[in-house]
Amino acid sequence: MTNEKQAFENENPSDLSLNSLQSLRSILTNREEQAFMSILFSSSATIRMNNFGLSRKEVERIAGVQGDDAYIHSFISRVNQAVGRYYRLIYDEDRDQVVVLLRVPAHSARHTMSEEALAILLFIFYQQEVLKHDYTLLSQLLEAFGHEIKKGSRRIQLAIDTLRKIGAVENHNLSTHEDAYKLTAIGVHMFSDSFLRRMAEFSQSSQLSKEDVMKFFNRYNLHEREGLL
Structure with a gap:
């Protein structure tokens, strides 16, 4: 390994x-x-x-x-x-x-964002890059993470603020009063192909081909879309 x-x-x-x-x-x-x-x-x-x-x-x-x-x-x-x-x-x-x-190597990125921020960015990335949602609602983040995090609402908001500051997500205006967020070009390129492969293999507890992982994440242009982590 x-x-x-x-x-x-x-x-x-x-x-x-x-x-x-x-x-x-x-x-x-x-x-x-x-x-x-x-x-x-x-x-x-x-x-x-x-x-x-x-x-x-x-x-x-x-x-x-x-x-x-x-x-x-x-x-x-x-x-x-x-x-x-x-x-x-x-x-x-x-x-x-x-x-x-x-x-940067993944371990160095810990100085840039918290575990909560990374988890939320991955969630938004999956929703918008894989499932092709136009945006992610704050209520969806609270539903997905609120029960896992002590003082969930406050810490989720702090994590989102971090992601906004580094340019990974931005507010998305809706006709309703719900808070929503959209992945930016920086957020799209934040994760390298190797990082996504390790993440997918960890979640599946099995080795996967790089082609299958890239197809899952809709990342066909591997050279141009290599990311940070």
Whole structure:
């Protein structure tokens, strides 16, 4: 059985050092490097709060590109090829924003979110990515977790606040007065394929093929959708 560190390294066995960051200079122009650094800076929760990343138009302006619809996807692909072991550049279509996610081993993520926040994010992820629900109601979270957690309502709200602060979920406005939450592009990319496989195998108490797990979670584009944990 491999431990977490081995599993993390096995995801990218050919790219095991920070020297890969040097390859950025061979695949990006000077202006594109500036665009990437600006996205890194603006993706910080302490800088932008809920407005993570840069708009597509701003990225194109810094890079000196105009009127090329395919450019942003080429830029993202080239950056991810070079730094995909450490960062993941994603495009949030709903907000028209380009965002950088930092990849971390699962044990390090405990400093970012509590066990309750992780469980709630997984629940919302399952509902919206697998079952294709448009949103998740607070009442559904209370029903699923409230009886398992002491002072459940308060702790669930605190967990949701954490997820909002890191940009994983956002409030979803309904015509009713019920509180509802929607997964963001950051939340969609939060979990790596290997993390989802370990989670599914643990719940099923049996080994599963990677293809079956990815099909279950509707993650067919494995390279572009590799996540954080």
